[in-house]
Amino acid sequence: MNVRRSAAALAAVVALGTAAAPAALADDAEPSPSAALPSGLYGKGDPTFDGVFRQSYALLAQDATGVKPAAKAVDWLTGQQCASGGFAAYRADAEEPCAAKTPVDSNSTAAAVQALAALGGQKKTVDKAVSWLKSVQNQDGGWGYNPGRPSDANSTGIVIGALAAAGAKPQAVKSQQGKSPYDALPKLALDCATDGGAFGLADAKSGKLTANADATAAGVLGGLGKGLVVTAPKEGAKAPKCAPADSAEQAAANGTGYLLKALGKSGHLTSSLPGSEDKPDVGNTADAVVALAAAGQTEQAEKSAKWLAENSAAWARQSGPAAYAQLIFAAHATGMDPRDFGGADLVKQLNATGPAPQAVEDVKKDEDDKDAKDDDGGVSVWWIVGVGLVAGAGIGFLLSGRNKKNQGA
Template sequence: MAHLYRPRRALAALAATAALCTAAAPAAVAQDADGLYGTTDPQYDGVWRTSLAMLAQDTAGVTPAKQAVAWLTGQQCADGGFAAYREDTAKACDAKTEDTNATALSVQALAALGGQDAVVGKAVTWLKGVQNKDGGFPYNPGGASDANSTSVVTGALVAAGEKPAEVLKDGKSPFDGLAALRMPCSAKAGEQGSYAFTPDKGKLYSNEYASAAAALAGRGTGLVVPPGADTPVKAPACAAAASAEDAAEAADAFLAGRIDANGGFLKDLSAKAPDPNTTAWATLALAAGGHKGAALKSYAWLEGNSAAWSKGSPAALGTLVLTAHAVGKDPKSFAGTDLVAALNKTGPAPSAAAKPQAKAAEKDDDGGSATVVWVIVGVGLVAGIGGGLLVSMRRKNA
């Protein structure tokens, strides 16, 4: 069926990723007083959800607790990378467990907070070291490049002051890696402009979550999207050698078309149920493309349909805070819910709550709001939020 994102094997890989962004983990743990956000098992998404929560707090004008920053920086491995979660940081990291998603989102958060140049620089060096020959990035070192990991790393590079187009492996940049995952012009009309997560036996299968991630990366931004213009979504003529901007615009047109067809939302990997996480990512992508009107359609759906998904989940709540920011809405007034207050309750008490409007304006003036959030691959489909390999997909627990 056209709506199936890919064959079973690829679906399983996506599900693993998706786990990151979702929130219902199997085992609950006592909230870590040292800085970990959320109460579910952090094995697959502790770093991801904590980074996402702090990034969202910063965007909303809240200063995360010092112990949260200390906890996150303490998760870094000696070589600069981050694993999904290290229960015992006294033990050396297993290089096989380090991943680009946890590392890249940590960079996003710590670069935004400031004062962590050494940690950020070391993490960026690690990320550059695991870039694939096609220019893209894998979830774990040595794996195949995927759209979500490449997107979150692209956002990390921008956040750290790098120019992604100049981060090359064998002459290819992250944008080249994404181009290889773009559906060809010969694809079905309803799939043109979209992206696959990663090739499956040499074939590409259209994926909405991957498309949203790729669109964000194509705009040179991450999860912190400054509120912008409102221009119509119009897909450019399909071209095999499209620029990153044109490719992102085509992906936006694909996403907007799917959202309109569904009545305001995107569906999960089974193509049967609404997926708040993928819908939120698409909202961010549309806003980043200057399509506020289109983004507000899916944002309105999220206001009325994301309560269960986001309850108590730092990753989901953080994603919604960032989504509200992107469309110029107040995250403290989200369908009667104060998302910022709810997010703050999932972790250690913030050090301070600044004036969100003043902080947002300050960042916009500097042109420095570029952070990304994405995918984590793991085990099993977790139901819950958005946010690691995540791909439709990340494994964020809340």
């Protein structure tokens, strides 16, 4: 099945829900944006549902590897901000003011904050975005994907990372009822005995939380107060014991144990679609590597990062700039060289998906890699199906390659 889909197909998935997902994805048509893509945008695929997210990931990954992004790439991202401070997934005409119905969301906004805070020189934009995030905080202390949606671990985790990146103390960001995101996270964690201490993702129909590896990775990072770019501690930590999640710290420890078990045998996570065989889930594995490294589980994080280095090339080419960024984050977190990741120069590949950077660290490049410009920069089939599966329940990270129904093993 072709992994690239039109915006219309994605809209059909969201509108029709879980049962309609396979049928909605049957069309193999290429995405065909109605207008030429902005020259400052990374990726060549339809940006309707992931433009700000993939741009933010690309810029953050460049900064983490010593690359100074093109000015127009940064300008494109800052130009996407609404007057309220929030970011939508993509605004084709940024000159047109945002309306009341413009779908601003916590995930796009938090990703933009992490990128712009890292780059520096964007304090006004960052502060405005943080103010918006604070204004849409749920009473339980967490965040949903859109304002008004129930809190979920994915959204709450990435917002915590944004707050930390911007210099705010997440524990001090409280709702009108006095709840911080660290009050929300334990409520999104599942029981040790039945679900291994994972963080849950709400089922689209029942709203019941089910164990989810991607939500768990986000919850672990959030519980640790970390963003997407982490450096593992020099000394590894002992495997945590699962206990009642009476604090965000314990919930993060429980989630860490869940990820250790899920990755332990094969080194990677798996995902599946209804009626299909399980297959390796590269994107969620990369997220889990970052979370485990942040938690001090260096041995398993390194093992899984090595699996990624050997098995991620095709997935990254299909999925585009955000995928290259995910792999760079995983390499960075485990001390691996993103410029020689299983023989691939991830930095060069990422840079090739958008405008040429202003400056790149003087390091040896992989001149033999001829596939750097073959990505489509679009939304993968796994992400699209994930949207359909959790429509109406909050979709968490908007990112190519993420399967929202991943059960982690």
